Amino acid sequence: MDHDLDKFPLLSYVLHQFDSNLYAPPSMAVQQTLAPSFPLLSDQQIMPSLTQSIPTTIKQTLTVLTTLGSRPDPLAVSSARSKIAQIMESFSPEEAAKEAEMYAGVVRLDEVHDSYEKPLKDLEDELSRVYAREVESLLRSREEVNEEVVAVLKKAESGETVEKIDLSGQELKLLPNALGKIVGLVSLNLSCNELKFIPDAISKLKKLEALDVSSNSLESLPDSVGMLVNLRILNVSANNLTALPESIGHCRSLVELDASYNNLSTLPTNIGYGLQNLERLSIHLNKIRYFPASISEMRSLKYLDAHMNEIHGIPNSIGRLTKLEVLNLSSNFNDLIGVPDTITDLTNLRELDLSNNQIQAIPDSFYRLKKLEKLNLDQNPLEIPSQEVANQGAEVVREFMRKRWAKIMAEEEQRIGVEAERYGDETGWVSWGTSMVTNLVSGVTQTIGFGGDGGVKKPGESQFYHQI
Structure with missing residues (x-):
C-alpha cells in the first residue's frame, strides 16, 4: 500500500x-x-x-x-x-x-x-x-501487578480518596495507566521494583508531593515529570539513568532530589533556574564531569553531595550558595585538582569533604569558614596546609590559614613600605593603590568565571582587598 x-x-x-x-x-x-x-x-x-x-x-x-x-x-x-x-x-x-x-x-x-x-x-x-x-x-493476570496493586486500583475506582500508596518491593515490572486516575494521590512509593519506565499518565497526579522510584531499572524519566508542579521530594536513585529531563526544572516546589547511583554524565543546563527551592541535592556515584552554571541559582540549597563522580572543576559562582551547610566533593580522584577561592563565601558551611582528590592547596581565605565543624582533606597531595595540619581538624586548619593570611598581609605591607621608601611616599602610595585595583579586578574576574583549574589565586589577590 x-x-x-x-x-x-x-x-x-x-x-x-x-x-x-x-x-x-x-x-x-x-x-x-x-x-x-x-x-x-x-x-x-x-x-x-x-x-x-x-x-x-x-x-x-x-x-x-x-x-x-x-x-x-x-x-x-x-x-x-x-x-x-x-x-x-x-x-x-x-x-x-x-x-x-x-x-x-x-x-x-x-x-x-x-x-x-x-x-x-x-x-x-x-x-x-x-x-x-x-x-x-x-x-492483572501476571505477578507484575499483584493483589495489592489491584486492590489499590479498585479502591480508587470505587471513589474512595487515596492519598498515599506504598508499592515498594512488589517485583513490579509495569505500572498500569489507571494509576494516573488517582488524582488525589499525595505520596507514591514504587521503590525496589523492576520498573523500566514510568508512564506519562503519572503527569495526571497533580497533587503528588513525594515520589520514590529508587532501586528500579529505569533508563529515563518521562518529560511529563515536569508537570508535577507540587512535587517536593523526588528519589530516582539506584537506577540506570543517563540523563535527567530538562523539564525537571519545572518542578519548582522540589525541596529534595536524590539522583545518586546512576549513570548521569551531566545535569540539565537550566536546572538551577527552576529548582530555586531545592534544599537537598544528592548526585553522588554518577559520572558527572561539570556542574552547570545555573547550579549557583539554587539559593535555598543546604546539602550537596557529589562525591564519587568525575568532576573536573567547580564554578566560581558556587560562592552564591550562601545557605549551604554540607558539601561533599570527595572521591573525584584524578579529576578534581582544586577548589575556587569563592568556596570560602559559603559562610554557613558546617561540613566539607574534599578527600580522595588531587588538591594541593586550599584557598588562603579558608579561615573565613567560621562555622565549619567537620573537614576531611585525606588522600590529597596537600602542600598548603600539610597533611599533618589537615589531620587535626577544621579548627586547627582554620587557625593555620588565618596565620598564613596574616603573614601574607604583613609581607604585602612590607613590600609596599619598601616601594614607598624607594620611590618616595607619594609614588609608593600610588603603586599601592594601583596594586589594589589590579587585585580587585582579578578577584572579580575569577569570581564570575569557572574554576576548571580549581580557581586558585596567588596570595595577595582579591582577598587582600577584601580584608583592607
Missing part, C-alpha cells in the same frame, strides 16, 4: 505486524514516538488482540486513498471555498455552477479524503483503547 500512514502511527505498526508483505513498517521517527506510549506493542499476548481489531475493509479504504493521490493543501482548500463564496454572490446559479466547477473539485477531493480518513482515525483510537485494555488485563 502506498498511502502514507504516518499520521496513524499505531495503525501503521499493527498493519505491518498483520501482513508484513502488504504493509511497510512505519518510519523510524514514527516508531520512536510509539515506544514511550506503547511499550508492550511487541508482547505476544497483546498484538493478537490488536490485529484482530483490523476490519476486513481496511485494504479497500487504503486502496481508494492511494488512488485519490495526495490530499489538497489546506490553504488551497480554504482559498477554493472563498472563491466559491465570491462566485455565488456575483453570478446567477447557472453561471456560478460553471465558474465554480474547478474550485468545487478541490473541495470535493478534500471531502472525499476526509470521508475515507475518518474511519482510519476512528480505528487508530480504537486500537489505542484495545491496547490499554489488554495491558490492564495482562498486568
Whole structure:
C-alpha cells in the first residue's frame, strides 16, 4: 500500500505486524514516538488482540486513498471555498455552477479524503483503547501487578480518596495507566521494583508531593515529570539513568532530589533556574564531569553531595550558595585538582569533604569558614596546609590559614613600605593603590568565571582587598 500512514502511527505498526508483505513498517521517527506510549506493542499476548481489531475493509479504504493521490493543501482548500463564496454572490446559479466547477473539485477531493480518513482515525483510537485494555488485563493476570496493586486500583475506582500508596518491593515490572486516575494521590512509593519506565499518565497526579522510584531499572524519566508542579521530594536513585529531563526544572516546589547511583554524565543546563527551592541535592556515584552554571541559582540549597563522580572543576559562582551547610566533593580522584577561592563565601558551611582528590592547596581565605565543624582533606597531595595540619581538624586548619593570611598581609605591607621608601611616599602610595585595583579586578574576574583549574589565586589577590 502506498498511502502514507504516518499520521496513524499505531495503525501503521499493527498493519505491518498483520501482513508484513502488504504493509511497510512505519518510519523510524514514527516508531520512536510509539515506544514511550506503547511499550508492550511487541508482547505476544497483546498484538493478537490488536490485529484482530483490523476490519476486513481496511485494504479497500487504503486502496481508494492511494488512488485519490495526495490530499489538497489546506490553504488551497480554504482559498477554493472563498472563491466559491465570491462566485455565488456575483453570478446567477447557472453561471456560478460553471465558474465554480474547478474550485468545487478541490473541495470535493478534500471531502472525499476526509470521508475515507475518518474511519482510519476512528480505528487508530480504537486500537489505542484495545491496547490499554489488554495491558490492564495482562498486568492483572501476571505477578507484575499483584493483589495489592489491584486492590489499590479498585479502591480508587470505587471513589474512595487515596492519598498515599506504598508499592515498594512488589517485583513490579509495569505500572498500569489507571494509576494516573488517582488524582488525589499525595505520596507514591514504587521503590525496589523492576520498573523500566514510568508512564506519562503519572503527569495526571497533580497533587503528588513525594515520589520514590529508587532501586528500579529505569533508563529515563518521562518529560511529563515536569508537570508535577507540587512535587517536593523526588528519589530516582539506584537506577540506570543517563540523563535527567530538562523539564525537571519545572518542578519548582522540589525541596529534595536524590539522583545518586546512576549513570548521569551531566545535569540539565537550566536546572538551577527552576529548582530555586531545592534544599537537598544528592548526585553522588554518577559520572558527572561539570556542574552547570545555573547550579549557583539554587539559593535555598543546604546539602550537596557529589562525591564519587568525575568532576573536573567547580564554578566560581558556587560562592552564591550562601545557605549551604554540607558539601561533599570527595572521591573525584584524578579529576578534581582544586577548589575556587569563592568556596570560602559559603559562610554557613558546617561540613566539607574534599578527600580522595588531587588538591594541593586550599584557598588562603579558608579561615573565613567560621562555622565549619567537620573537614576531611585525606588522600590529597596537600602542600598548603600539610597533611599533618589537615589531620587535626577544621579548627586547627582554620587557625593555620588565618596565620598564613596574616603573614601574607604583613609581607604585602612590607613590600609596599619598601616601594614607598624607594620611590618616595607619594609614588609608593600610588603603586599601592594601583596594586589594589589590579587585585580587585582579578578577584572579580575569577569570581564570575569557572574554576576548571580549581580557581586558585596567588596570595595577595582579591582577598587582600577584601580584608583592607
